Amino acid sequence: LPTIMWYRRDLRMSDHAALTAACKRGGPVIPVFIHDKLSDSLGAAPKWRLGLGVGALAKSLEDKGSRLILRRGDALEVLRELVAETGAGAVYWSRLYDPDSIKRDTAVKEALKDDGIEAKSFGGHLMFEPWTVETGTGGFYKVYTPFWNNVKSRDVPVPLSAPSDIPAPQSWPESEMLDDWQMGAAMDRGADVVRPFVQLGEASAQARLGHFMGHIVQDYKASRDIPGADGTSNLSENLSLGEITPHQCWHAGQRARHEGKQGAETFLKEVVWREFAYHLMHHTPRILTDNWREDWDAFPWNDDARSAEVWAWKKGRTGIPFVDAAMRELYVTGRMHNRGRMIVASYMTKHMMTHWRIGLDWFEHCLIDWDPASNAMGWQWSAGSGPDATPYFRVFNPVTQLDKFDKNRDYAGRWIAEGRANPHKDALAFFDAAPRHWGLSPDDPYPDPVVPVDQGRHRALDAYENREF
Ligand code: FAD
Known part of the structure; x- marks a missing residue:
């Protein structure tokens, strides 16, 4: 009986325990990707990047004489339909660890088992x-x-090689068209801007x-x-x-x-x-949504996501070159250097005293390497509200950090156009990508800091020292 290989965030063939087991089980293997409410609720860039990844996997599977069946809908309903259509006896997948996926997968496993189907999850992520x-x-x-x-x-298991053969069924179930899913629809800065940076x-x-x-x-x-x-x-x-x-x-x-x-x-x-x-x-799944250290709930965060300061931060117009360079890198490339991530997160949560959740959401909107666990840990680490966090009193100084880590201004110069005779092409690309309503021009003067570095530092430390939490 066929095995359904349910692909999610494991878009490869090598070192794939579930796919290898599906091939070993005997009988045809039917790879499927289901666009369900979890994939549909991803941020703009992660969803677009997922769509590209699914397309690339489909191509690789075709090169091996297999296919990737695409269906949209509730995961369990789709899997039940496919079982009925193909007579499959098993559904295999690679485990995920965020609470929403766990909830979905647990329900799917129980229901399929009740139907008499072998439902099995594997490691790998x-x-x-x-x-x-x-x-x-x-x-x-x-x-x-x-x-x-x-x-x-x-001992970390030695990576498995890709199965030499993925047995195909005699006839394939119907598949939807990836393009019809429009997974890039929310890419407001235009997918073409980010595409050259994708591998x-x-x-x-x-x-x-x-x-x-x-x-x-x-x-x-x-x-x-x-x-x-x-x-x-x-x-x-x-x-x-x-x-x-x-x-x-x-x-x-x-x-x-x-x-x-x-x-x-x-x-x-x-x-x-x-x-x-x-x-x-x-x-502690609450790390995704709530202060890991609960005493931080009483901290006087600014949680207005539409404040002028937050907008300046998102637009890369805080007047702090390290912060602005990194925010523009994020917008154009869908990535940000780790030091940039630490600097922009520190400036937002400490100098701007803005809730880390607002930054976390913007990263989730923009990043092509978005990862629920690393993003949440990174933000809570930076804010000081997480386990193993930076102590609150250790406030990064984005000016001295730039002198230390970007001595020759390679980074700032690549991303900031204002006031430069010959701006770098990527610095100009940012202005092409930025929505018109942001009202940005490379000819504008570079802004004064929205929160001056020393002032912000003192304000944050005062709030922390006078805390009643
Ligand atoms: P390399 O330096 O080459 O490191 C190799 C791998 O190690 C990375 O690919 C990554 O998987 C892992 N890694 C490295 N640093 C970290 C770290 N600090 N935390 C967890 N894993 C790490 N990483 C993401 O993958 N997705 C995110 O959404 C994300 N959000 C972040 C948000 C903030 C506020 C901060 C401070 C960090 C975040 N990170 C995130 C972690 C880190 O910045 C990136 O993993 C790293 O910049 C990726 O670049 P790289 O692959 O070249 O890393």
């Missing part, structure tokens, strides 16, 4: 299942370093990993902090949709470490930060 990492007293980790110490010597699909992800291990990892420890350099892997885009697995990154990192490449251990630690984010989300 993470190296260490969140419930398998425990402190000495059986709890979960709230601080990164002990988490790292716990997992760093574990799509499994083969590109592997090429990216190869390039990183060949040319970048050696100096990664220092280069990862320089936003104007090509000093990181950029793999987050592919990891977020499972076009590559953390296992593949881990083993490549271990090989580089054995070859004596300096930055390899730092890279392994970063990949484990992603695991840690999932660990936290699994054990």
Whole structure:
């Protein structure tokens, strides 16, 4: 009997436990992607990027003589229809860990089992299942370093190769057309702007990993902090949709470490930060929506998402070059350098005293590497409201940070056009991408700071010191 391979955020064929098991089960394999209310509710850029990823996977499957069946609707209803149409005896998928997916998948599993169908979920999105990492007293980790110490010597399964053959059914069930789903409809800055920065699909992800291990990892420890350099892997885009697995990154990192490449251990630690984010989300799903430290509920956040300051932040017009460069990078490329993320999040939550949730939502709207766990952890870490957070009194100074990490202004110069004789093409691309109603022009004078650095710092520290929380 056929097996339905239900694809979600695991858009690859190699190192794919569910697909491998489906092929081994015997009988035809029917890969399917269901556009349901969870994929439909994604932010603009993540949804658009998911659509591209689904298209790329469909093409790769076709190259192997298989197909990707596309259906829209409630996941359980669609799966039941497909079971009825194809006579499938099993449905396999790779596990996800956010609360909405867990709720959906648990209900699907129970219902299919009641129907007499083998319903089975597999690992792959993470190296260490969140419930398998425990402190000495059986709890979960709230601080990164002990988490790292716990997992760093574990055996990580060697990545599986792609199945050599994906058995096709005699006839394929009907499929919808990806274009009809219009997954890029909410891309207000225009998909064409961001498209050149996308590296799509499994083969590109592997090429990216190869390039990183060949040319970048050696100096990664220092280069990862320089936003104007090509000093990181950029793999987050592919990891977020499972076009590559953390296992593949881990083993490549271990090989580089054995070859004596300096930055390899730092890279392994970063990949484990992603695991840690999932660990936290699994054990405290409220990290996605609420202050992880509940005493922060009483902090006097500005939570007006339409305030002039918030708009200046989104438009990259705060008058603070590091913040503005990073916000423009986000808008044009769908990505932002990690140091930029820390700086813009710190400026928003501390200098602007604006609720981290507003920033988290904007990232979810804009990022092509959006990841629920890493985004929430990053924002709460920056705000000081999370576990393992930066202490509130440690307020990043975006001016001295720019001097330290962008000495020659490669980054600021790439993204800020105002006041420059020959602006960089990407700095100008931002103005083309920005909606007309933002009223921006590269000929405008560069703005004064919406919140001056020292003043913002003192205001935030006063609020913190006089806290009644
Ligand atoms: P590299 O430096 O090459 O690191 C390799 C991999 O390690 C990354 O691809 C990523 O999977 C993981 N990693 C690295 N740093 C972190 C980190 N701090 N937390 C979790 N995982 C990490 N990352 C996302 O993938 N999606 C998000 O939506 C996201 N939102 C963030 C929001 C804020 C406010 C902050 C401060 C960080 C956020 N991050 C997010 C984490 C980090 O900025 C990105 O993972 C990193 O910039 C991706 O670039 P890279 O692939 O070149 O990373």
